[in-house]
Amino acid sequence: MDRLILYILEAFSIISISISILQKKVFYSIVYLIIFTILIGIMFFNINSNFCAILEIIIYSGGILIIFLFSLMTLNKKEFGEKIEFNKEFFLKIFVSFFSVLSFLYFFLKKKLNEKSILYKNFTIKQISKEFFENYFFFVGIVSIIILSGIIVSFILCKNKKNKKNI
Numbered sequence: 001m002d003r004l005i006l007y008i009l010e011a012f013s014i015i016s017i018s019i020s021i022l023q024k025k026v027f028y029s030i031v032y033l034i035i036f037t038i039l040i041g042i043m044f045f046n047i048n049s050n051f052c053a054i055l056e057i058i059i060y061s062g063g064i065l066i067i068f069l070f071s072l073m074t075l076n077k078k079e080f081g082e083k084i085e086f087n088k089e090f091f092l093k094i095f096v097s098f099f100s101v102l103s104f105l106y107f108f109l110k111k112k113l114n115e116k117s118i119l120y121k122n123f124t125i126k127q128i129s130k131e132f133f134e135n136y137f138f139f140v141g142i143v144s145i146i147i148l149s150g151i152i153v154s155f156i157l158c159k160n161k162k163n164k165k166n167i
Contacts, residue, residue, distance in 0.1 A: 006046050009103055012096050013039040030068050035097060037061045042103050051131075055139065 013036055020032035037060040044053035132140050 002046055005103060005106070006043060008099070009039055009043050009046070012099055013043070016096055027069070030065055034061050034065045037065065051136065052139075
């Protein structure tokens with residue numbers, strides 16, 4: 001059953017990233033990229049890699065991509081006053097989003113009911129820091145570089161928009 005759900009998640013992640021690449025509007029492209037990163041996080045939950053799943057969902061979806069969305073929404077206010085079109089693609093998007101939420105809830109509740117889950121263990125800050133910088137040092141470095149680049153890109157976008165208004 002888990003393997004079947006993993007294959008379905010892989011198919012939806014391919015659909016989501018394909019829509020993200022082919023999308024003409026940047027806002028929708030980033031939204032589908034967020035859905036893609038959440039699906040990848042759910043896949044990490046499925047293969048019992050809780051730490052990578054939490055990093056994927058919190059850092060990528062919750063941090064970096066939300067910064068991009070915030071930058072876009074503050075810089076391009078005219079684009080976001082559009083009406084939603086109900087077509088076949090819209091219902092596919094709703095279905096992919098709904099399946100993503102359901103699969104996340106399934107794996108989250110499955111892990112929560114499992115006694116070996118990370119949710120039942122008490123960790124100190126020292127243990128978490130030790131785990132980060134001993135076993136996951138490379139990944140923590142990559143994530144910090146990505147977060148820094150997201151902040152720099154947001155700053156540059158805001159600065160360029162401000163310069164265009166002054167001219």
